[in-house]
Amino acid sequence: MVDLNLVAILSGLAIGFLMSITGAGGAILSLPVLMFIMNVSLKEAVPIALLAIFVAAGAAVVIGLKQGVVRYKAATLLAVMGVITAPVGVYVAHQLTALWLQLLFVVLLFFVGIQALLSSRNTTLMQDNLYPNKAIPCEVNPVNAKLFWTASCTRKLLLTGTIAGFLSGLLGVGGGFIVIPILQKVSNIEYRMVVATSLAMTALVALSGVITYAIYSTIEWKIAFPFVVATLIGSMLGKLKSANISISQSRLTFGIISLFIAIVMCLNLAYQAIIHH
Numbered sequence: 001m002v003d004l005n006l007v008a009i010l011s012g013l014a015i016g017f018l019m020s021i022t023g024a025g026g027a028i029l030s031l032p033v034l035m036f037i038m039n040v041s042l043k044e045a046v047p048i049a050l051l052a053i054f055v056a057a058g059a060a061v062v063i064g065l066k067q068g069v070v071r072y073k074a075a076t077l078l079a080v081m082g083v084i085t086a087p088v089g090v091y092v093a094h095q096l097t098a099l100w101l102q103l104l105f106v107v108l109l110f111f112v113g114i115q116a117l118l119s120s121r122n123t124t125l126m127q128d129n130l131y132p133n134k135a136i137p138c139e140v141n142p143v144n145a146k147l148f149w150t151a152s153c154t155r156k157l158l159l160t161g162t163i164a165g166f167l168s169g170l171l172g173v174g175g176g177f178i179v180i181p182i183l184q185k186v187s188n189i190e191y192r193m194v195v196a197t198s199l200a201m202t203a204l205v206a207l208s209g210v211i212t213y214a215i216y217s218t219i220e221w222k223i224a225f226p227f228v229v230a231t232l233i234g235s236m237l238g239k240l241k242s243a244n245i246s247i248s249q250s251r252l253t254f255g256i257i258s259l260f261i262a263i264v265m266c267l268n269l270a271y272q273a274i275i276h277h
Helices: 004-022 024-036 042-067 072-095 098-120 151-171 176-186 191-216 221-242 247-275
Strands: none
Touching: 004 024, 004 042, 004 221, 004 247, 024 042, 024 098, 024 221, 024 247, 042 072, 042 098, 042 191, 042 221, 072 151, 072 191, 098 151, 098 176, 098 247, 151 176, 151 191, 176 191
């Protein structure tokens, strides 16, 4: 018989490692791993995934704050809306059937997988093409390296935090796959600062989701504890290797894995439909 603790540890190490080399978006892979490898139901897997995201992202944020790469004002603005909407996502998740949640997750995986593959071909932000006749919404002041807080910038960050928070609560995802590309499109912040800022928002929103789920249901700590600890260790190991992996390579890797898992989930849903027909 397979030792579930060993499976949880190995799965957590793999997820943590992928989170580090692919950026915050790697957190989206926690849910399918818990469901298919750990044989955990979707609604039980979500709080465990969120807890792992909180711990791993939180550790990265501490490092980022020490390095001075976290845009804490932007992260706070994103997190405020995320913390507000994450419980809404949790509530909606408990109103939907497991089938609908899995279908939504498959659609999300296909979306982020395709986006990652497309972005891997061009990792340089071309603001001139996006905003040819006006300033970038969230532009960094070259004099003091601070953001110009325009109304357009504030609106875009509030909307981004709202969407990321809702999806975090609904499907147990980190939200980095939304925050990172949007921050790159609407700002000229350095990529490492974009990732660090996204992780800060992700950690706070994930914590909000975990607390809300704890109110609705019981967290399976026998699985959660070894998985979360292993995810943290895996993310630290991945951090050592991430410097040797380009942004393009990490996005390509994430895109391929996301699409592969989405296809596997589609086949599983089709199989389940056939045997229950």
